[in-house]
Amino acid sequence: MNSRVMRNGGRLAALSAAALGMVAAMALPAAAADEPTRKELIADCASGEGKCSFNDPVLGKAFLGEFRQVSNSLYNCSTSAATQSMGWSDSVGSTDSVGVSVTAGGKIAGIVDVSVTANYGHTWSSSHEENSSLNMTVQPGEVGWISRAQVMQTVSGTWQTHYDSPKWGHYYWYVPDTITGPAKNGTDGQSNAVVVKTRKMTSAEKASCSSGSKAGKAFTVQR
Numbered sequence: 027m028n029s030r031v032m033r034n035g036g037r038l039a040a041l042s043a044a045a046l047g048m049v050a051a052m053a054l055p056a057a058a059a060d061e062p063t064r065k066e067l068i069a070d071c072a073s074g075e076g077k078c079s080f081n082d083p084v085l086g087k088a089f090l091g092e093f094r095q096v097s098n099s100l101y102n103c104s105t106s107a108a109t110q111s112m113g114w115s116d117s118v119g120s121t122d123s124v125g126v127s128v129t130a131g132g133k134i135a136g137i138v139d140v141s142v143t144a145n146y147g148h149t150w151s152s153s154h155e156e157n158s159s160l161n162m163t164v165q166p167g168e169v170g171w172i173s174r175a176q177v178m179q180t181v182s183g184t185w186q187t188h189y190d191s192p193k194w195g196h197y198y199w200y201v202p203d204t205i206t207g208p209a210k211n212g213t214d215g216q217s218n219a220v221v222v223k224t225r226k227m228t229s230a231e232k233a234s235c236s237s238g239s240k241a242g243k244a245f246t247v248q249r
Contacts, residue, residue: 089177097172102166110161120207142181185203
């Protein structure tokens with residue numbers, strides 16, 4: 027049983043986050059077998075079985091996410107610098123506090139968007155896709171690739187799940203959650219970044235360069 031899940035047995039109006047702890051304290055203890063897991067509650071929100079809202083959303087300060095390779099790799103097997111135009115493509119999604127993907131276009135993403143829009147006056151997106159190309163130069167005996175980092179932001183709140191008939195003994199259940207997803211470029215002064223990275227070939231990669239049609243050429247392989 028997930029100890030962070032809270033419950034309320036009455037047909038009450040939506041409560042503030044500050045009142046949730048009092049409600050949980052007042053509720054009669056339930057056996058672990060009678061309480062839902064966090065996964066079950068979120069699944070009911072996603073399916074529509076539970077009438078759900080994401081209450082009191084709080085946006086965290088934007089930050090630059092980790093750099094990830096978004097292109098193929100360019101191996102320079104020649105004896106001179108190699109320059110080539112490389113295309114890249116990046117797709118960034120959202121995950122919740124236990125690492126579950128928040129699917130773009132799904133019910134969960136839609137509920138969060140409605141809540142953020144109502145409280146902050148701008149939409150929230152669960153995913154971001156971008157692609158482009160740039161020229162990169164790789165020195166002899168090196169490997170080059172393109173990496174990208176996306177501006178990210180958290181939104182924290184509490185899921186309120188309401189059932190028409192009691193489920194697990196209650197009409198209302200609550201569970202806190204934090205979702206991390208892509209933010210608009212420039213949010214809180216943070217900017218997306220695209221960089222070219224290189225490294226020396228390994229011994230095995232150098233040996234591969236010496237074989238067959240690869241010798242003396244710059245070539246690309248899948249990452």
